[in-house]
Amino acid sequence: MFDVVVVGGGPSGATAAEDLARSGHSVALLDREGRIKPCGGAIPPRLMQDFHVGEEQLLAKIRTARMISPTGRRVDIPIENGFVGMVDRKDFDPFLRARAEAAGAARFTGTFVRMERDGGTRVVYRDRESGTERTLETRLVIGADGANSRVGRAEVPGADKIPYVFAYHEIIAAPMAGDYDPDRCDMIYDGRISADFYGWVFPHGDTASVGMGTELRSADLKAATADLRRACGLAQCETLRREGAPIPLKPLARWDNGRDVVLAGDAAGVVAPSSGEGIYYAMTGGRAAASACAAVLASGRARDLALARRLFMREHKTVFRVLGAMQDAYYRSDSRRERFVSLCHDIDVQRLTFEAYMNKKLVRARPLAHLKIGLKNLSHLTGLVRETYT
Incomplete structure (x- = not known):
């Protein structure tokens, strides 16, 4: 019997699991492993401070942000008195999961299937190695399993109606010449690349993330990214990985089922509008979900699960608006x-x-x-x- 089962081992789920384990609760962290979310990888100094992430995790330090308009106008914005750190989710997410395990969380690898309640709460998952269904008994569940959260769709009203931007990027070998700058992020606001969002070129040291996002299901994301690479002089760079996924841009009106489940991260919709920034808000949302679960375990009041959304929105509601x-x-x-x-x-x-x-x-x-x-x-x-x- 676990106090909490966390479904999803990205930044949100790993943070929730680590916080709960460090506070003395028994925690299971269930993750699929092997999936890398398309992500520019930007993390601000506030994240590094709040979540004790050292500079050894950074692949690059961004000193300038370049905004590029539809007509090719360029505005370079210096990042005064600091930098924006860049990580690759291929390495950053496993680092966070390992840290949660070191804090005391039990690791399980598999895919969430369903919840069962018959004298208790059980998470049923399909074990990755054996392919068989197994169960984890628990008092509470944190659904941190991404934008198309299976936990959310099964348990939280409205979780299946959240609007998405569909994001796609390619990790390429960084060029050694041309206009590419390893200390600069480029954001391309051009309807030929994305009719309702933007394209990006984000350095990751020896590699770079090049991609775009859109809400339009009719858009050809791969073709748009190819156009973006040609426009930026990156068409000939070696392509190392291709990744795509939906990214929510609006927090859900409700994050819990009032009983034993609370959502966090992309599952709760906490990706910043306009920028699409998600890592910091995912980790903050994971921490809020962990705090709410700790409150329920201490008080026995299921309604305390609603603390997760209240804690998050109290600090970030205005910025999101x-x-x-x-x-x-x-x-x-x-x-x-x-x-x-x-x-x-x-x-x-x-x-x-x-x-x-x-x-x-x-x-x-x-x-x-x-x-x-x-x-x-x-x-x-x-x-x-x-x-x-x-």
Whole structure:
């Protein structure tokens, strides 16, 4: 009998399992293994601080972010007083799972099949090695099994109705010449690559992640990524891996079933709108789910599972709303995307954007700067600013 079974061993599930194990609870971590999520791999210093991730996990340190508009306009935004770390999920996720196991979590490899309740709660899974069904008895379950969460669809109302961006990327051997910069992330806002999101080139040391995302099911993600590679001079680079998956961009209205299951990470929809950033929010959501489970185990009140969503949204709700509004306002057409990149020329926008990214909160230290940005934003959206494309 476990106190908690965590289904899914990505950043969210591994963090939840580690937190619970370190606090003295008996934890089982069930993961499929072998699957690598398509991910740019960016992690901010706040993540490294909050979750004790050392620089030895980083493949690169990004010092500049380049925004590229539909007409080819380029805006380079320096990352002042710091850097954005880059990891490869192929290595980062196993590191987190191993750390959870070292903290005391029991590891199981297999695929979640269903929940059974007959005098107790049991997680039924298909063992990877034997192919047979096995069970784990538990008091509580954390579903951290991704955007198409089987746990969520089976147990939490509304979990099957979350909107997705479909993401695809290719891990390539990093070029040694050309315009590629191993210390710079490129974000390409161009309807020819993605009609409603963006494309990216993110360095990973000896490799790079090149990909795009879209909500349009009719889009050819592989063809769009091939176009992106040609446009960036990366078509001839060796392709090492190809990965694709849905990524949610809106938190679920409810994360638990009011009984014995709570969701975390992509399963709960906690990927940032506009940017698609997920690793930090997944780990934060995993920690919130672990805290909620610890509260239930201490109090015996199943309603305390709702603490997971409340704890997360208390800190991040405003940022998600602002980023969601930004995506709705600027990603709908190339003319809007052109104005968005133009807005990024502004030094106040640059500084406050990266202060918010690095610290994971909207900075209130410069109210006049916020007012200026609001007025400039309105001017760009209404077309009062005359665009000169070069």
